[in-house]
Amino acid sequence: MTGVSSAAIATARFGGKDEMERGMTLSLRDSVDLLSDPKNLDASVEEVFKLMLGVDCRRYPGPGPAPEPESVTAVVGFGGLLSGACVFHCGGSTAKKLAARMTGMVFDEIDETVQDGIGEICNMLAGSWKGRVPDLAANCGLSIPTVITGRDYNLHVQAPEFQLHHLYKFEDAGFEVTIICDGLQ
Amino acid sequence: MSEVRTLIVDDSSVMRKIVARALLQAGLDPMVVFEAGNGSEGVELLKTQQVDLILSDINMPLMDGLEFLRQIRAQNLASGVPVVMITTESSEEHVKEAILAGAQGYIRKPFTPDQVKERVLPLIHAA
Numbered sequence: 001m002t003g004v005s006s007a008a009i010a011t012a013r014f015g016g017k018d019e020m021e022r023g024m025t026l027s028l029r030d031s032v033d034l035l036s037d038p039k040n041l042d043a044s045v046e047e048v049f050k051l052m053l054g055v056d057c058r059r060y061p062g063p064g065p066a067p068e069p070e071s072v073t074a075v076v077g078f079g080g081l082l083s084g085a086c087v088f089h090c091g092g093s094t095a096k097k098l099a100a101r102m103t104g105m106v107f108d109e110i111d112e113t114v115q116d117g118i119g120e121i122c123n124m125l126a127g128s129w130k131g132r133v134p135d136l137a138a139n140c141g142l143s144i145p146t147v148i149t150g151r152d153y154n155l156h157v158q159a160p161e162f163q164l165h166h167l168y169k170f171e172d173a174g175f176e177v178t179i180i181c182d183g184l185q
Numbered sequence: 186m187s188e189v190r191t192l193i194v195d196d197s198s199v200m201r202k203i204v205a206r207a208l209l210q211a212g213l214d215p216m217v218v219f220e221a222g223n224g225s226e227g228v229e230l231l232k233t234q235q236v237d238l239i240l241s242d243i244n245m246p247l248m249d250g251l252e253f254l255r256q257i258r259a260q261n262l263a264s265g266v267p268v269v270m271i272t273t274e275s276s277e278e279h280v281k282e283a284i285l286a287g288a289q290g291y292i293r294k295p296f297t298p299d300q301v302k303e304r305v306l307p308l309i310h311a312a
Contacts, residue, residue, distance in 0.1 A: 051295035052203070102199050104206075117199040123244075124294050127273025131293075138276035144196065144246050 028081045028184050034133050035082070035181065036162045044128035045168055045177055048121065053101040057170040064167050065174030068092050070151055072110060074122035077143035082136060083183035086126035087155065088118060090175035097173055110149050119145030125177060157182070189309060190234070192219045192263075194227040194241040194253060195271070200294075204240055204271060204301070211302035213238075213309070224253025231262040238309060239263060243272040243279070254286040267308035271296065 028035065042059050049057035068091030076086045090098070096107040099117035107114050123145050131137045157163070157180050164179040191208060193201045198220075205218045219234055221227035225248040227241065239257075243250035250270055257263050269290035270283045280291050290304045 048295045051297055099199065103202055113199060116197050120197040120200050123197075124273055127275065127294065131273075131275050138278040142244055142273060144244065 028133075028135055031133055031135060032162070032184070035136070035184075036164065038164055038166065040132045041129055041164050041166055041177060041179060044125055044132065045166070047128055048124045049168075049170060052121070052124065053098065053170075055101065055170040057168050059166050060169050060174075062167050064176060065091055065094070070110060070149065071095075072115065072118050073148045073153075073155060074115075074119045075146045075148070075155075076119075076122050076126040077146075078126065078130065078140050078181075079143065080140040081185045082130075082140050082181055084160065084179065084181040086122055086129060087178040087180065088122040088125060088175065089155075089178070090118070090173070092149075094173040094175055097171075098175075115147040115149060119147045129179060188215045188217055189213045189238060190217045190219070190236045191238045191240065192221065192227060192230060192234075192236045194221045194224060194239070194245070194250065196222050196242065196245040198222075200242070200271075207296070207298040207301040208240075208305065210298040211306060213305070224248030224250060224256065227253050228256050228260070228262065231257055236263060236266055237312065238305065239266055239268040240271050240305075241268060243270055243274050243283070251282060251286045254283070254288060258287045265312065267305075267312050269305055269308065 046057055049055050070092035072090055072092060072095040074088045078084045092110050095110055095114050095118050098121065099107055099114040102117045126142050130140050160180045160182045161184050162181050166177050168175055193204050195201045201220050208216060219230055219236060221230050223245040241250040241253055254268060267289045268287060269292060270288045271292045271294060273294045275293040283291055289308055292300055292304055
């Protein structure tokens with residue numbers, strides 16, 4: 001691993017006192033089917049890519065994109081009624097392509113602007129996904145994105161309550177989005 | 186339209202560029218853009234610069250967008266200047282909280298340039 005930016009993943013922001021108290025009386029246990037519905041994640045990815053990057057993006061069954069020497073992973077944490085994370089992962093060439101789409105600039109390397117762009121995509125995906133479940137939208141906060149770049153690293157998650165892991169493609173570029181739920185109230 | 190002095194507060198430099206581009210596409214041209222990476226930077230900037238429009242994210246490090254709004258109202262900075270929140274937090278509760286803190290508009294990320302135009306231009310014309 002060569003770099004980590006914006007290392008503020010530990011605790012996601014979770015509204016004020018009233019929101020916290022309201023959250024205490026709610027439960028998402030009855031919404032597990034809705035939360036784990038793969039269509040919600042697909043719709044979020046399609047919406048973010050269409051509106052912010054102007055590209056059509058579709059889920060595909062795999063195999064995943066060919067490994068690249070360098071890759072980028074962005075993580076946005078969930079806190080509140082649901083704890084977990086939204087993880088966006090892609091190769092370096094895809095990251096540069098996405099940042100170019102967002103800014104209109106050309107990137108030769110994975111610099112701070114590329115990392116920032118990937119973090120923002122992950123942030124919008126996390127917000128869009130949680131916004132599709134009414135009780136979650138108001139009772140789950142998002143952390144500031146953390147972005148990891150480098151070679152030969154793995155992210156390991158210990159026994160989540162549930163996990164969605166999807167592969168997507170736009171043009172000839174592929175990326176992965178994972179929703180990890182490791183706690184549900 | 187005369188020059189519109191706009192403050193964009195967002196911890197993402199990429200998002201600040203996207204918002205500025207959307208404002209230009211909406212017709213805010215000529216426009217002078219001031220950028221801040223969090224609410225605290227935004228407050229400091231408003232102590233030295235007069236602006237006509239503020240767009241702010243909510244979820245930011247050091248000082249979030251809601252506290253930024255409360256601070257500028259408490260310190261009587263940017264009095265009468267319209268503030269629009271642009272954020273991934275889009276529940277009814279978050280919108281209410283932003284309006285109570287003094288925001289006049291709310292745009293959910295991801296957004297289209299048309300949404301920016303529809304929600305920002307009327308505020309500029311009314312100010």
